[in-house]
Amino acid sequence: QQPVQSPQAVILREGEDAVINCSSSKALYSVHWYRQKHGEAPIFLMILLKGGEQKGHDKISASFNEKKQQSSLYLTASQLSYSGTYFCGTEKTSGSRLTFGEGTQLTVNP
Amino acid sequence: DTGVSQDPRHKITKRGQNVTFRCDPISEHNRLYWYRQTLGQGPEFLTYFQNEAQLEKSRLLSDRFSAERPKGSFSTLEIQRTEQGDSAMYLCASSLGSGQGSNEQFFGPGTRLTVL
Numbered sequence: 001q002q003p004v005q006s007p008q009a010v011i012l013r014e015g016e017d018a019v020i021n022c023s024s025s026k027a028l029y030s031v032h033w034y035r036q037k038h039g040e041a042p043i044f045l046m047i048l049l050k051g052g053e054q055k056g057h058d059k060i061s062a063s064f065n066e067k068k069q070q071s072s073l074y075l076t077a078s079q080l081s082y083s084g085t086y087f088c089g090t091e092k093t094s095g096s097r098l099t100f101g102e103g104t105q106l107t108v109n110p
Numbered sequence: 111d112t113g114v115s116q117d118p119r120h121k122i123t124k125r126g127q128n129v130t131f132r133c134d135p136i137s138e139h140n141r142l143y144w145y146r147q148t149l150g151q152g153p154e155f156l157t158y159f160q161n162e163a164q165l166e167k168s169r170l171l172s173d174r175f176s177a178e179r180p181k182g183s184f185s186t187l188e189i190q191r192t193e194q195g196d197s198a199m200y201l202c203a204s205s206l207g208s209g210q211g212s213n214e215q216f217f218g219p220g221t222r223l224t225v226l
Binding site for chain 2: 030032034040041043047049087091096098099100103
């Protein structure tokens with residue numbers, strides 16, 4: 001079953017923060033986050049394994065609440081390069097298929 | 111560049127023709143996945159391999175679609191008797207597939223198929 005992402009779209013000014021959420025009704029092994037720019041392939045950002053860990057690099061971080069089967073992606077002090085569509089992909093067992101949400105379109109304006 | 115390559119990058123064909131796409135994964139990656147993506151949607155799973163074994167096929171995949179990974183390295187995806195509804199971006203991804211821990215999937219640039 002497809003995870004639900006929210007919001008569907010967000011518009012920011014450079015330097016503002018954003019949170020993108022991903023919820024699943026099924027028990028998950030992991031959540032993967034990707035960013036995709038128009039006409040390009042999805043670029044891997046990070047993976048969160050069950051266990052409620054939080055990860056981050058640079059100004060992008062994410063968390064995974066295993067009890068709620070929810071993951072959130074946090075973008076702080078957004079840059080123009082952050083613009084794109086963000087997808088979460090959920091994994092039920094290690095190495096299995098990813099089931100992607102419909103995406104969140106993020107636009108960062110100067 | 112993620113290290114996953116796909117060929118061709120673009121394919122225009124007429125309805126009813128057969129097409130074949132190739133994917134070369136990252137060399138040490140055991141798992142190879144095929145996804146399809148249409149405009150405004152997330153990638154949709156088609157099938158995946160562990161080495162040369164095809165482990166799962168999507169129920170959405172009609173029998174016009176077939177995939178192989180004969181030597182556990184590159185993979186091909188063939189679509190027979192193409193239909194206009196097959197027009198999409200076909201994405202290949204690969205992962206270590208260790209069966210435990212994290213299995214990041216890295217995507218290739220995709221093959222954009224247009225069926226006229």
